[in-house]
Amino acid sequence: MSVESPCISVCQIDDDGYCIGCGRTIEEIRGWKRSSDDEKTEVLSRVAERQGPAQ
Numbered sequence: 001m002s003v004e005s006p007c008i009s010v011c012q013i014d015d016d017g018y019c020i021g022c023g024r025t026i027e028e029i030r031g032w033k034r035s036s037d038d039e040k041t042e043v044l045s046r047v048a049e050r051q052g053p054a055q
Contacts, residue, residue, distance in 0.1 A: 003040035005032055006047060023047040 007029075010021030017025055024032075028043045035043070 003037045003044070006044060018050060023050055 006022040006024065008021045010019075012020050013026060014020050019025075019029065022029075024043060024047055028046075032040065032043070
């Protein structure tokens, strides 16, 4: 299995330290390529928690 990056090419970090496009921190973005699929899934879970319920 290969976990796709959530990047949507809107790469700007907000005042809270999260990308306004994908919701990841700069550290999560930098580490994405070398992360295992399990680690990527964990990052995506944290992003979903940050973004709250879907509207």
